[in-house]
Amino acid sequence: xxxxxxxxxxxxTFAALRGEADAQARSLNRHxxxxxxxxxxxxxxxxxxxxxxxxxxxxxxxxxxxQSTTTDSAALLWAERGGR
Numbered sequence: 769x770x771x772x773x774x775x776x777x778x779x780x781t782f783a784a785l786r787g788e789a790d791a792q793a794r795s796l797n798r799h800x801x802x803x804x805x806x807x808x809x810x811x812x813x814x815x816x817x818x819x820x821x822x823x824x825x826x827x828x829x830x831x832x833x834x835q836s837t838t839t840d841s842a843a844l845l846w847a848e849r850g851g852r
Contacts, residue, residue, distance in 0.1 A: 823848070
């Protein structure tokens, strides 16, 4: 487990977070951990979507060569799997 200390939080921010924590019947610490976990999950998903986008962009020219401008998902999967 990592320990994180946060300094310099405004009174308004502290009060808002405390109010949310109280409303959800959890400690301020658990509430902040939940917020950080949600944010980290969003960052991981965004990173994965970026990798997927780059892979699709790399495959698209191979799939579309000699074809129309529409994208065929079956052809993308076939190219992704190396024609297997």
